[in-house]
Amino acid sequence: xxxxxxxxxxxxxxxxxxxxxxxxxxxxxxxxxxxxxxxxxxxxxxxxxxxxxxxxxxxxxxxxxxxxxxxxxxxxxxxxxxxxxxxxxxxxxxxxxxxxxxxxxxxxxxxxxxxxxxxxxxxxxxxxxxxxxxxxxxxxxxxxxxxxxxxxxxxxxxxxxxxxxxxxxxxxxxxxxxxxxxxxxxxxxxxxxxxxxxxxxxxxxxxxxxxxxxxxxxxxxxxxxxxxxxxxxxxxxxxxxxxxxxxx
Amino acid sequence: xxxxxxxxxxxxxxxxxxxxxxxxxxxxxxxxxxxxxxxxxxxxxxxxxxxxxxxxxxxxxxxxxxxxxxxxxxxxxxxxxxxxxxxxxxxxxxxxxxxxxxxxxxxxxxxxxxxxxxxxxxxxxxxxxxxxxxxxxxxxxxxxxxxxxxxxxxxxxxxxxxxxxxxxxxxxxxxxxxxxxxxxxxxxxxxxxxxxxxxxxxxxxxxxxxxxxxxxxxxxxxxxxxxxxxxxxxxxxxxxxxxxxxxxxxxxxxxxxxxxxxxxxxxxxxxxxxxxxxx
Numbered sequence: 001x002x003x004x005x006x007x008x009x010x011x012x013x014x015x016x017x018x019x020x021x022x023x024x025x026x027x028x029x030x031x032x033x034x035x036x037x038x039x040x041x042x043x044x045x046x047x048x049x050x051x052x053x054x055x056x057x058x059x060x061x062x063x064x065x066x067x068x069x070x071x072x073x074x075x076x077x078x079x080x081x082x083x084x085x086x087x088x089x090x091x092x093x094x095x096x097x098x099x100x101x102x103x104x105x106x107x108x109x110x111x112x113x114x115x116x117x118x119x120x121x122x123x124x125x126x127x128x129x130x131x132x133x134x135x136x137x138x139x140x141x142x143x144x145x146x147x148x149x150x151x152x153x154x155x156x157x158x159x160x161x162x163x164x165x166x167x168x169x170x171x172x173x174x175x176x177x178x179x180x181x182x183x184x185x186x187x188x189x190x191x192x193x194x195x196x197x198x199x200x201x202x203x204x205x206x207x208x209x210x211x212x213x214x215x216x217x218x219x220x221x222x223x224x225x226x227x228x229x230x231x232x233x234x235x236x237x238x239x240x241x242x243x244x245x246x247x248x
Numbered sequence: 249x250x251x252x253x254x255x256x257x258x259x260x261x262x263x264x265x266x267x268x269x270x271x272x273x274x275x276x277x278x279x280x281x282x283x284x285x286x287x288x289x290x291x292x293x294x295x296x297x298x299x300x301x302x303x304x305x306x307x308x309x310x311x312x313x314x315x316x317x318x319x320x321x322x323x324x325x326x327x328x329x330x331x332x333x334x335x336x337x338x339x340x341x342x343x344x345x346x347x348x349x350x351x352x353x354x355x356x357x358x359x360x361x362x363x364x365x366x367x368x369x370x371x372x373x374x375x376x377x378x379x380x381x382x383x384x385x386x387x388x389x390x391x392x393x394x395x396x397x398x399x400x401x402x403x404x405x406x407x408x409x410x411x412x413x414x415x416x417x418x419x420x421x422x423x424x425x426x427x428x429x430x431x432x433x434x435x436x437x438x439x440x441x442x443x444x445x446x447x448x449x450x451x452x453x454x455x456x457x458x459x460x461x462x463x464x465x466x467x468x469x470x471x472x473x474x475x476x477x478x479x480x481x482x483x484x485x486x487x488x489x490x491x492x493x494x495x496x497x498x499x500x501x502x503x504x505x506x507x508x509x510x511x512x513x514x515x516x517x518x519x520x521x522x523x524x525x526x527x
Contacts, residue, residue: 058430082430088423092445101441104433153431 006071007157007189008034008057013066015052025214026052030066032208032220034157039183039190041200041207045247049215050193054159057191058082072156081155085162087142089134095121095145096130102152120148123182140171144178151182160192164199172196173231176203180227197243201236202229209246218246310492318492319499328481328500335470335477338394339462342401347458350406351451354413364414375407379465383472392473397466404465405458412454416447452516459512463505 015027026049034040044050055061057068058080072078081102089098096117103113121127124144134142143163150158163179164172176199183190194200200207207221221243225235292312298304299311306314322328357364357371379400390396420443428438444451470479478497485493 060426060429079432080430084423084426086423088427090424090427090441090445093441097441101427101433101437102431104431104437149431 005035006033007036007038008071008191009067009069010053010057011067011069013053013056013064013068015049015056015061015064027056027064028214028216030215030217032217034189034191035205036071036156037183037187037189038205039192039203041204042191042193042210043195043197043200043207043243043247044210044215045212046195047215048210048212050210051161052215054082054161054191054193057157058159070157078156079153081150081153081158083143083146083150083158083160083163085165087134087139087146089142089145089149091134094131094133095126095137098134098145099149099152102149116152120152121145123151123185124148124178140167140175143167143175147179147182151186151188154186155188157189157191160190162194163192165195172199179203197240197247198231198236201239201243202231207239207243209243211246307489308491310495315492315495315499318490319496322493322496328478328496331476331478331481332500332504335466335479338397338401338470338477339459339466342398342466343405343459343462345398346402346405346462347409347455349402350409350454350458351413353406354410354415354454355417357410358414358417371410375411379404379461380468380472383469387473396473397469400465400469401462404461408457408461409454412450412457413447416450416454417443419450420446449516452512456509456512456516460505460509463501463508467501 010030010032013027013030014025016023016025018024030053032040042050042053052061056064070078070080089095090101093101099117099120100113103116106113108116118127118130121130124147126141126144126148129137129141129145134145137145143166147163164175167175179190180203190203192200192203197207201221201223204223207223209218209221210216211218221239223239225233229236295309296312299306299309310318319328353367353371357368382400382403386396386399390399424442424446428442433441466477467479467482470477471483474480474483478501482494482497485491485497
């Protein structure tokens with residue numbers, strides 16, 4: 001992968017929190033890049049700083065050492081999107097209005113925005129629930145609405161922080177397939193943090209394995225398998241064994 | 249006996265979930281009215297007894313019938329309506345001024361940590377002084393005219409509104425703020441779609457507290473420095489030793505205050521329900 005094909009560079013990033021008067025290192029010298037249209041999985045034990053890393057990339061936290069650069073940083077139309085583990089829909093807005101927040105700064109006309117909202121709701125299978133309030137949705141539907149909201153800002157990089165972690169395993173597999181279908185139709189790089197190794201291997205082109213105290217990269221595993229992948233295949237099982245041996 | 253109790257328990261949820269809740273609801277409303285009215289009725293009975301038996305001199309505690317007659321006279325002559333109109337206009341002006349500035353100030357100290365550090369302690373110290381503690385010095389500065397009353401009322405509204413607003417601003421869920429940051433929404437959108445809805449329950453209780461504070465301060469300030477309004481009517485009655493007028497004033501103020509509080513509680517509930525449900 002050559003440099004120009006990369007959407008995101010993370011170089012020598014370290015992050016520490018003050019704790020009891022001492023600086024506690026949570027991320028130590030993190031280096032990786034994300035290619036255009038690549039899906040990058042990040043797995044690791046809890047406390048290895050995976051979520052912190054995403055907060056740094058998306059810009060919610062700006063205090064760190066090292067550099068995080070995007071190839072499209074100069075283009076104001078290209079943003080970093082983020083899906084959290086909990087849906088974080090605004091409870092007082094309809095699904096439609098929640099997705100509409102993503103188009104707040106867009107120069108489109110009201111009608112075009114409405115069409116775009118409809119498009120993304122259709123993409124996640126929520127067309128019939130545009131006027132519903134978040135409390136009327138099931139957990140899986142709410143998470144799909146959150147994904148639609150993140151996609152509606154048409155980011156070139158989509159960060160996902162354990163997006164399916166709170167869902168049951170059947171629903172999780174369905175949403176993984178839906179995510180892949182959406183990814184194939186949109187030009188987007190995805191960084192997905194998960195504690196589920198199989199999920200990372202099923203989705204990712206590469207998987208970063210992190211280890212805690214302080215959070216650092218143990219290895220980067222390339223998943224050189226064609227899609228659609230078979231979750232039960234020997235290749236996946238081998239890679240899973242390799243990742244798990246590093247995690248345990 | 250025990251089987252009957254079990255039956256009752258089993259039938260209750262069924263009834264509530266069916267559409268036939270109109271009759272029980274009416275019955276419950278009547279029951280509530282009886283409970284609420286019981287204490288005033290007993291008080292009235294006691295008052296009537298003490299007047300009829302001559303326990304207290306009629307100059308100090310006139311009979312209920314006289315008081316009712318005075319009330320009717322005051323309504324017919326328009327005196328009480330005029331007094332009430334003046335008092336409510338003062339409340340409206342004071343509330344508008346005090347609650348608006350309280351809201352803005354609360355927003356300032358609730359959202360800016362440095363503003364809170366500079367202004368918060370002073371505000372809390374000044375807020376601890378009751379409105380009436382301000383009266384002597386404000387009379388010297390502002391005289392005893394309309395300005396004084398409006399300022400006292402505005403101050404009475406300012407404090408609870410500012411405290412509630414600041415609490416509300418500090419309680420905007422950080423997770424929802426993160427979403428606004430990630431999506432990069434405009435400041436105005438953030439204000440109307442996140443800040444205000446998230447603060448709605450706090451604002452509602454701020455408004456309710458402000459109005460009840462305003463009401464209390466109004467009567468006192470009219471009694472101490474006034475020439476019209478409900479409070480003045482009561483002072484005037486006492487000066488003439490017409491305690492019936494004083495009692496009419498007390499009952500009107502109490503009733504209006506009660507109804508106002510009831511109305512605002514309803515509004516608060518509706519807003520809170522709206523905010524948690526859809527908004």
